[in-house]
Amino acid sequence: MAETQTAEQTGAIESSKGSDDIIQINGMHKWYGDFHVLKDINLSVKSKERIVICGPSGSGKSTLIRCINRLEEHQRGDILVNGIELTNDLKNIDLIRREVGMVFQHFNLFPHLTVLENCTLGPIWVRQTPKKEAEAIAMQYLERVKIPEQALKFPGQLSGGQQQRVAIARSLCMSPKIMLFDEPTSALDPEMIKEVLDTMIELADTGMTMLCVTHEMGFAKTVADRVIFMDGGEIIEENVPNSFFDNPQHERTKLFLSQILAH
């Protein structure tokens, strides 16, 4: 941890536009009808980098990460994920989605399938993994998120925290290169937030490339290589966590941090 942080601090952010970037977003704009949601987004993410995106609600942070796997379409600029450009080409979209896992605020587990079936569905149908093998992999990840004993239950029988851990395991079963987290703890009871964050921290320790939209500033401080602050559809400020929290540059960042850290 300490090593990566020092590496970041010695100017990694400035030189982050190298060719080893796993995600590259250049001059990206998005509109919902007339509403300009994302304005001139430029962002490069290196492999194994962990990024936390925060900002007030409606600032476009969820929309930004949803553009990375094309759940939302962008209108201008370009997005390259794993070297593939996101266009209307369905083939490219499918290729990118295989490598990008996503965890949602409301888990979005498939309620008609068991936990195990939720986890094996992607590998079996998208990666053509044989069923036995897919189940073995799924059990391995369910063990990693510490709920192998729930494998044969249905999502509706689990607590929120357990469901979110299943959702993480489900994404990991596809062995993605990048994981997107869209406010993964916002729909959880306070006592369940920790178990999900612990799972995410463990995942970060394995070297996964992660983009997390979250308000959990403790998580940002422990895990993130870089914190991005968004407001009004723009990236206002980005920095390593220590500098971001101790020495915010922008007025809007200061205001946001004072509100979120006030209590």
Next chain:
Amino acid sequence: MASTSTSAVQTYVPGEHPDWPAPSSVKGPVHWIKTNLFGSVTNTLLTLLTIYLLYKIIPAMVDWMFIDAAYTGTSRKDCEAQAGGACWAFIGTRLQLFIYGFYPEAERWRVNLTAVLLFVALAPVLYDNVPHRGKALIFTVLYPVIAGVLLVGGIFGLEYVATDQFGGLMLNVIIGVTGIAFSLPIGICLALGRQSHLPVLRIVCVAFIEFIRGVPLITLLFVAAVMLSYFVPPGTNFDLLVRMLIMVTLFASGYMAEVIRGGLQAIPKGQYEAADSMGLKYWQSMRLIVLPQALKIAIPGIVNTFIALYKDTTLVIVIGRLDILGIGRSSLADSKWQGLSTEVYVFVAIFFFISCFLMSRYSLYLEKKLHTGH
């Protein structure tokens, strides 16, 4: 109270409050009767009124249908000589006609065989713990062809039977089962088409659904019987029964599409997004994620449509085909049995009630089976 509030913090040993059995006022038959039958004044009045009406109706009905009924005889006079109630002898002597219509007597085993095979074909669809389900489903897919060959014949040494000899209960079942079997997949396609992002596909589906729903089935059947021959090239003989089957199926599909659309709309956007983000293709996410959930939600509506379709099969009478109701009605014209319309209608009603009741029971079983606690 005062003493507890002023004393020091109280602690409890876990397990100090074991579970006690519930008092009889919250469970048991007495509780059920009290809350469900005599819960309030209105409730009590309604219960008493219902009991009174049942007391008035049921004994008289049982008397007419069973106790005071005549089961044998060769004419209405025979019946009246025996008893004052229902004359089931009439139904008994006509039973073959009610079931097979005018299907040649020597060939009726083919109808029976088709009926038995129907259950074989249905079993793997209705229950998923049937042995060798995969192979059984192949038979199910082939069944319509097998049934067609068996019933119509003309090949494999089977004598040809024209479809205008089909009638009675057999006709209802053929039309009902065909309509049910094909309207579900067509309805699913129409419902998905209506949600499509492709404008042409969407408009075609919407236009079809709205047309079907805006036109009475009788009209469509007349069109099938009379007008279709103007559209098809001269010389092509398009069997009337097939035309009816197509019309009934399309009619039910239109309704089915809307029922399924209701189910599709109940699926949260997050389910589509989760399926998309996993990299599933459109048809995969529909088949694996969306439709299983949407159809489950739509089961009551789907079965409702099935039942309505099944009962609508009696409308074939308007184009001159005699189904069970038609045969019954025309039997009334027999001078030996004149005036026995009640028996005929009760018989037909019982037949339809049993079929429809089984469908609705099965749908409840399915709903329970598919319930996964969400």
